[in-house]
Amino acid sequence: MASIVPITGGLGNQLFQYTFAKHLEICKGITARIDCRIGNPRKVEGSVALQELINENDRLYACQERLRLDRVSSRIYGWNLVSRLAGFERSRLEQFVISILSKIVFFFRYKQRYILVPSTNLGFDKTVSPENNCIYFGYFQTFRYASETKVYEHLMSLSPKIKSGQYFCIKKSIENGSNALVHLRFTDYLKESKFGIPSISYYRNALNLMGSKLKVDSVWVVTDDVAMAKNYLKDLSVPFEVKFMEQDAISDLEVWDLMRDFSGYIISNSTFAWWAAFLRRKIDAPVYAPDPWFKGMEDPKDLIPESWIKVTSL
Secondary structure: OOEEEEOOOOHHHHHHHHHHHHHHHHHHOOOEEEEOOOOOOOEEOOEEHHHHOOOOOOOOOOOOOOOOOHHHHHHHHHHHHHHOOOOOOOOHHHHHHHHHHHHHHHHHHHOOOOEEEEOOOOOOOOOOOOOOOEEEEOOOOOHHHHHOHHHHHHHHOOOOOOOOHHHHHHHHHHHOOOEEEEEEOOHHHHHOOOOOOOOHHHHHHHHHHHHHHOOOOEEEEEEOOHHHHHHHOOOOOOOOEEEEOOOOOOOHHHHHHHHHHOOEEEOOOOHHHHHHHHOOOOOOOOEEEEEOOOOOOOOOOOOOOOOOEEEEOO
């Protein structure tokens, strides 16, 4: 029987979970499927974001057909997702009840018995072993699975199925010269004190480090709130032309794909930006990442590749 990896969250989280499923399939010979229903993954114009990147011929591709028990399954999935993570400790009795209830619900949903495997870390968890007939609950935010050669080659081929004329205009501008990316994420992070936003000194120091190693013609700022980003960076004095990517006429997936074309990266603590940097088309482009990744919680284990440069984010 195929093992199942439910996906949840935005595109960044979805890519980590999809990558883990690809690791099972390509590197471990495990038949695997992704479930796009029970984790309520974020959608783009009505479709799950990940499904607008992967080919329908991909054996991991999961349909969005509504099944019975989806609402109950989603609640049980959420319990399992956080039940073993640091900061979400539950009593042995709670763990036992969740385990029994989960087995019953997922048996009726999938018409099969599964071994339930919750990860104990947001990132790499060495106790998660590859096996058939499992449902894996986790975020799997680590470079380890994506770094495997065949998995990486597959991920590099991902691209939005639909691209607009504006996408190609911006792409031409990015590819013309040595342009660096600066990513800032506000909106939902402003409500998550545990995540935090990297300090202005992080961006200043990272830009100085980049400028000492890389000839930069201009810096492109990509953000989910242009007005807030302009205010946040107003006192930042840099010897580069600063541009803000116009995103009104292109989709979030097109923005993400364009972010892969830069000559240098200063990313926020966002998995959306992490994936753009990891799957950058200019493999020698330096990447600067915030350290710590989160301000109020433990960082995912083995999230930042060794070749990336960590810069203090506090």
